[in-house]
Amino acid sequence: MPTAQQIANEIKVGVNLGNTLEAICGEDAWGAGHTSQRLIDSIKAAGFNTIRLPVAWFCHSDTVNSIIDEAWMARVKEVVDYCLNADLYVIINAHWDQGWLENRVNTANQYQVNQRQAAYWTQIANYFIDYDERLLFAGANEPNVHDATAMSVLMTYHQTFIDAVRATGGNNSSRTLIIQGPSTDIEGTNKLMNTLPADEIDDRLMVEVHYYTPYQFCLMNGDASWGKMFYYWGKENHSKTDATRNATWGEENDVEKYFGMMKTKFVDKGIPVILGEFGAYKRKLNPPSEQELHNASVEYYLRYVVKSASEKGIITYYWDTPGGLFIRSTGEVRDRGILNAIMQVDNETSSTGFHPKNDNNIRLYPNPFGTAINLNISKYTEIQQIVIYNMMGAKVEVLKKSAIKHSISIGSSLQNGVYILKLFGINGMVAYKIIKQTNG
Secondary structure (H helix, E strand, O other), X not given: OOOHHHHHHHOOOXXXXXXXXXXXOOOOOOOOOOOOHHHHHHHHHOOOOEEEEOOOOHXXXXXXXXXXOHHHHHHHHHHHHHHHHOOOEEEEEOOOHXXXXXXXXXXXXXXXXXXXXXXXXHHHHHHOOOOOOOEEEEOOOOOOOOOHHHHHHHHHHHHHHHHHHHHOOHHHHOOOEEEEOHHHOHHHHHHHOOOOOOOOOOOOEEEEEEEOOOHHHHOOOOOEOOEOOOOEOOOXXXXXXXXXXXXXXXXXXXXXXXXXXXXXXXXHHOOOEEEEEEOOOOOOOOOOOOHHHXXXXXXXXXXXXXXXXXXXXXXXXXXXXXXXXXXXXXXXXXXXXXXXXXXXXXXXXXXXXXXXXXXXXXXXXXXXXXXXXXXXXOOHHHEEEEEEEEOOOOEEEEEEHHHOOOEEEEOOOOOOEEEEEEEEEOOEEEEEEEEEOOOO
């Protein structure tokens, strides 16, 4: 199995299937509906190559002996398989789940939590023992830790998780595992997480933190006595007429500072870091607040966070819930501006895929096109496959490696409409929005 760093090099940008498998106590309890292969394929078509699956286990187990319900385990497997069918990397974790772990990081509950942690992860690891390196395990979610004493207890939970998985053998002997910083808070992790748990194999651990900073902009849903919600974020996005809603902290300089901490503490030492959750969300505003400026602020925030993290080797997972980025029943993208921000794509260009560096080796023209679109690929031997998807995420045309040359034409069989053209190469994937528009 590859090292954690080798896997991190392959993972580009991720999304959470939030409020779904971790919903209390059923997949549709919070409005997600029944997750389908169609939805996962749409997520892949949108440009993501990894999904984090938050999962509840306590709700679906005998809470005396910690035996996980067989039907629930099979359903988690089914969703994991959807992800692997789409050739995605996938993380499964033990989420909040009524706080059986994360609200009990203390010496009074330490023995019982460790027993349950060992029981759950032994069962989970055995169930997925033959799965390849695209499946990663994360031992917790947001463990509530704010001091050194609680941190020492948390380290026993992490150690139990690692030991339980490794003891099952097989692919789990070298599977990459993810451990959470205290409260997944960057400052707390920088201060308190000064060692990693022991592992019998080197270089198979990642560290997880989350980022919803500033809270008043990202998550706050009502004004409080101590402060108001922020509607506008970023040095170029402050309102002159609604100034009390401008962010007063947590802007670009703080992003650089916080992510820089994780780069110095872990990434530079060969320990990959994931931003397991991050997000900011558009609110419905009333005059005199500026709706368009707010929307632009949210998109800019997401763009800036992903860009800064990517530059520092940190992998991002956007927190998405039902009614958010995707329509769960169809997979349709609800907000192209949000998606373009995450994918580092200019809304004014035809490109729609995650490629932090410009690729000058590919040229496609004309766009929009009539009969077919032409591609010039200077390094065509590095391209493994070219796929065109419709806007529902279905493949409509595929060119395999044997058919890929320096100059090719593609798309002649397509109907008029908007499509996503993706080139999969040895160094990753690039994607473009293309439009077929014939006359008559």
